[in-house]
Amino acid sequence: MSVQPLIAPDATPHPGRPARTGGARLLVGLAVVLTLLIVVAPLAYIFVRAFSEGWQVYAANIMDPDTLHAIWLTSLIAVIVVPLNIGFGIAAAWAIAKHRFPGRGALVTMIEIPFSISPIIAGICYLLLYGRQGLLGPWLREMDLQVVFALPGIVLVTMFVTAPFVAREVLPLMQAQGTDQEQAAVTLGASGWQVFRRVTLPNIKWALLYGAVLCTARAVGEFGGVSVVSGSVRGQTNTLPLHVELLFNDLNTVGAFAAASTLTLIALVALALKTALEARRG
Amino acid sequence: MSITISGMTKRFDRTEVLQGIDLDVADGELVALLGPSGSGKTTLLKIIAGLEWPDSGRLQVAGQDWLQLAARDRRIGFVFQHYALFPHMSVRDNIAFGLEVMPRGQRPSRAQIAAKVDELMAFLQIDQLADRYPAQLSGGQRQRVALGRALAIQPRVLLLDEPFGALDAAIRRDLRRWLRGVHEATGSTTIFVTHDQEEAFELADRVVVMGAGRIEQIGHADDIHDHPASPFVARFMGATVELPVTLAAGRATGPGLDLSALPRRALPDGPARIFARPADIRAVPDPAACWTVSSLGSTGAELHLTATKPDGTEVEVQMPRRGAPALSRGAPVALRIEAAAVFPDSRRDHAAPVLPLRKEIAR
Numbered sequence: 001m002s003v004q005p006l007i008a009p010d011a012t013p014h015p016g017r018p019a020r021t022g023g024a025r026l027l028v029g030l031a032v033v034l035t036l037l038i039v040v041a042p043l044a045y046i047f048v049r050a051f052s053e054g055w056q057v058y059a060a061n062i063m064d065p066d067t068l069h070a071i072w073l074t075s076l077i078a079v080i081v082v083p084l085n086i087g088f089g090i091a092a093a094w095a096i097a098k099h100r101f102p103g104r105g106a107l108v109t110m111i112e113i114p115f116s117i118s119p120i121i122a123g124i125c126y127l128l129l130y131g132r133q134g135l136l137g138p139w140l141r142e143m144d145l146q147v148v149f150a151l152p153g154i155v156l157v158t159m160f161v162t163a164p165f166v167a168r169e170v171l172p173l174m175q176a177q178g179t180d181q182e183q184a185a186v187t188l189g190a191s192g193w194q195v196f197r198r199v200t201l202p203n204i205k206w207a208l209l210y211g212a213v214l215c216t217a218r219a220v221g222e223f224g225g226v227s228v229v230s231g232s233v234r235g236q237t238n239t240l241p242l243h244v245e246l247l248f249n250d251l252n253t254v255g256a257f258a259a260a261s262t263l264t265l266i267a268l269v270a271l272a273l274k275t276a277l278e279a280r281r282g
Numbered sequence: 283m284s285i286t287i288s289g290m291t292k293r294f295d296r297t298e299v300l301q302g303i304d305l306d307v308a309d310g311e312l313v314a315l316l317g318p319s320g321s322g323k324t325t326l327l328k329i330i331a332g333l334e335w336p337d338s339g340r341l342q343v344a345g346q347d348w349l350q351l352a353a354r355d356r357r358i359g360f361v362f363q364h365y366a367l368f369p370h371m372s373v374r375d376n377i378a379f380g381l382e383v384m385p386r387g388q389r390p391s392r393a394q395i396a397a398k399v400d401e402l403m404a405f406l407q408i409d410q411l412a413d414r415y416p417a418q419l420s421g422g423q424r425q426r427v428a429l430g431r432a433l434a435i436q437p438r439v440l441l442l443d444e445p446f447g448a449l450d451a452a453i454r455r456d457l458r459r460w461l462r463g464v465h466e467a468t469g470s471t472t473i474f475v476t477h478d479q480e481e482a483f484e485l486a487d488r489v490v491v492m493g494a495g496r497i498e499q500i501g502h503a504d505d506i507h508d509h510p511a512s513p514f515v516a517r518f519m520g521a522t523v524e525l526p527v528t529l530a531a532g533r534a535t536g537p538g539l540d541l542s543a544l545p546r547r548a549l550p551d552g553p554a555r556i557f558a559r560p561a562d563i564r565a566v567p568d569p570a571a572c573w574t575v576s577s578l579g580s581t582g583a584e585l586h587l588t589a590t591k592p593d594g595t596e597v598e599v600q601m602p603r604r605g606a607p608a609l610s611r612g613a614p615v616a617l618r619i620e621a622a623a624v625f626p627d628s629r630r631d632h633a634a635p636v637l638p639l640r641k642e643i644a645r
Contacts, residue, residue: 180366183333186353187360188380188435198383202370 046264049257061258069235070243071262076151077239078219081158085215086208089166094200097174098182111167114160122160123228126153149231154239157225162218169211170204177203210277217270221263283344283438283471284309285330290339292325299325300336301495307473309344312465314482315475317492318518323475326492327441330473331360343439356439359432359470363444365424367416373427374399374412380435398434406430406464422453429461433468440465442474446481458485479519483507491515509623516557516623523558523597529626538572538591540618549626558622560598565589567607571616573597578611589615 051058061067092111096104114122128134130147140147147153181203185195201208223241230237232246240263247256285307292300299322307313315323328334330341332353341348348356367376375382381395390398403409408426416424425445432440445461446454462485465472476482482489483503491499491506498518499511510516517524527536532546534556541556565575565587576590585606589597597617609615 180362180364181368183353184360184362184366184431185368185379185383187331187333187356187358188383188431189354189357190379190383191354194383198379199368202368 043264046257046260049253050261052257053254057254058258058261061255062262064255066234066238067243067247067255067259070238070240070259073151073154073238074220074240077155077158078216080155081162081219082212082216084159085162085166086212088163089168089170089211089215090204090208092167093171093174093204094196097171097177098179108171111164111171114163119157119161119222119225120228123157123225126157126160126225126229130156148229149233149237151237153229154226154237157229158219158222161222161225162215165215165218166208166211169207169214173204173207174200206277206280210274213270213273213277217267220266285439285471285473286340286342287326287330288340290326290329290336290341292322292329292334292336298495300329300339303339303495303497305490305497305500307471309471310469312462312472312485312487313474314486314489315473315492316477316479316482316489317498318477320494321492322495323492324443327443327473327475330439331358331441332356333360357435357437359429359435359437359440361425361428361432361440361442361445363447365416365428367424367427367431369416372413372415373403373408373419373430376416376427377402377430377434379431402430402434405467406433421449422457425449425457426460429464433464437470440468440470440472442472444476445474446478447476454481461485491518493518508621510557513555513557513623513625516625519559521557521559521623523556523560523563525556525558525595525597526627527554527556527624528552529554529624534624538568538616540566540616541622543618543620544622544624547624549624553627554624555627556619556622556624558619560586560600562619562621563597563599564601564618564620565599565607565609565615566618567609567613568616569614571614573615573617575609575611575613575615578609585609589617 050061092107095101096108127148130136130140130153132141132148134148145152147156181199182195185199190198221241222239223245226239227242227245230239230242232238232242234243234246238246240259244256244259244263247259285305287303287305290300290303291298303322303326315326317323325334329336330348332348332351335349343356368379371379377399378395381390381398384390400409403412406426406429408423408430411419411423411427416427419427446457449457458481474485488500488502489506490497493514498515499506506515507519510519510521525536525539527534527539527541529547529549530551532548534541534544534554536556544556565573572591573589575587576596577588579586580603583603585599585601585603587599587609589599599617
């Protein structure tokens with residue numbers, strides 16, 4: 001069956017593709033200029049400033065013990081938080097997508113809470129709960145556990161802030177796939193673990209990696225919540241984003257930009273991975 | 283393996299999906315569960331598979347209580363409506379899955395698994411698809427792979443949920459014949475669910491008609507077609523014309539109806555209903571009759587007409603055009619019913635299943 005085109009084919013050089021009008025050109029130009037001004041220029045400027053006094057100064061700034069410690073601490077936090085969130089995300093998505101239980105709807109909402117609460121409020125909550133004057137303060141002191149102004153507090157807040165990332169990526173996929181494949185595997189004699197490893201996991205692996213990349217980027221860059229509970233003790237509880245701020249307040253702009261450049265680099269790598277994963281997921 | 287189901291009930295929230303199911307399936311039998319959607323047939327199948335659990339009742343397979351067995355220990359082959367193939371595995375790996383996940387002690391060697399899979403693929407005529415992935419297969423091919431995967435573990439019972447539901451008509455007919463062949467070759471007890479009468483009757487040894495959580499009738503094609511056990515089965519089998527009649531001494535009479543072709547029935551006198559197929563009704567010109575032809579059409583081979591009574595009752599009639607009397611719109615006609623099921627009015631529509639049919643309604 002053929003459909004008569006509304007406009008004769010020779011009316012435009014490419015039928016179906018209207019010529020670009022002046023308005024369209026203006027909008028495209030505006031988008032490009034805004035992207036350059038708002039996104040690209042500041043990012044590029046970070047590197048310009050970081051290298052403004054040459055390689056040696058840049059290297060010296062990075063090799064500063066406090067900066068190195070901040071990089072190490074931030075990496076450590078990511079290494080602890082991301083696997084925990086992957087575990088949590090898979091468990092929560094699995095429970096919600098594959099099972100019916102009372103409180104299922106509430107769980108879906110609860111996973112979203114960190115998205116809607118400002119991180120700084122999360123930080124204050126943890127301070128009020130685990131701090132010296134906090135609800136659990138006396139008990140923690142008795143057990144000789146320091147949570148706030150130490151690594152555990154930073155890890156807890158980062159986990160809270162990044163909790164939804166993996167679950168939100170994996171859940172829609174699991175829901176779309178339903179339970180037929182898992183049921184088929186069970187009737188074929190597979191154990192719960194075999195079903196998960198051989199059927200469920202391969203189906204969600206790209207979404208899982210995507211979520212993990214987003215989670216990593218957020219964990220590394222988290223500022224607000226962490227700034228409340230870390231205490232920003234140089235060389236001890238200072239994460240990379242907090243360190244950038246400290247250096248900046250010290251008027252050590254080159255140092256601040258050097259530290260910021262490492263954060264930016266991590267973000268760019270994450271972006272590249274994310275783009276590659278999106279292509280894989282099709 | 284023989285299957286015995288007794289007194290089985292199941293409810294989801296407030297819906298009674300199964301309302302007391304009793305069913306025996308003999309070893310090696312091929313049985314169809316036939317019914318409209320929502321009749322509980324898939325739920326029953328999933329309970330046999332161990333993917334759902336009944337609220338009460340018993341399920342015995344070869345004398346063993348299967349409600350004490352988890353799905354993975356029942357060794358059943360289940361074929362899903364939408365195949366549920368594993369998309370990240372090749373056809374070969376899909377079929378091998380059930381053998382690969384066996385506990386170490388029982389699992390065949392790698393070579394044995396490969397040989398078994400090759401043998402199955404040859405048997406199912408899909409050996410040329412071994413290295414393809416499910417996304418690269420047609421519907422009919424996926425169905426064959428799904429069946430191969432289920433057969434690989436040498437199931438004690440084979441269960442199929444709407445096995446041809448997602449396929450087009452030509453492939454359906456092909457696969458039906460092919461499945462019958464597979465069943466005859468493997469000899470495994472097989473139950474399949476369908477809403478397609480033709481499919482159920484052509485393929486199955488015995489058909490179980492289900493409606494609203496009950497078994498309405500169990501029987502062979504001709505039985506169910508000619509002697510529906512309940513108004514539900516009659517309607518489901520295409521007897522869409524429903525007319526009130528009066529029974530006296532086993533004979534039905536109705537205004538403008540010629541019911542002399544129906545045999546006498548051992549039914550109490552009083553009001554009743556007949557259920558007839560449009561193709562079992564003939565319109566006969568009769569100036570004294572109360573029906574008039576209100577629409578008339580032809581497919582070439584058949585006349586399709588609608589007869590209407592002054593009270594608004596409409597009856598659809600399909601009769602062979604050859605040999606039909608001359609009819610025109612507005613003509614008065616009597617309706618001769620060649621075959622119909624008769625049920626007394628007092629009886630509830632979903633009354634007791636599986637009655638002694640022949641005694642009750644004879645044609």
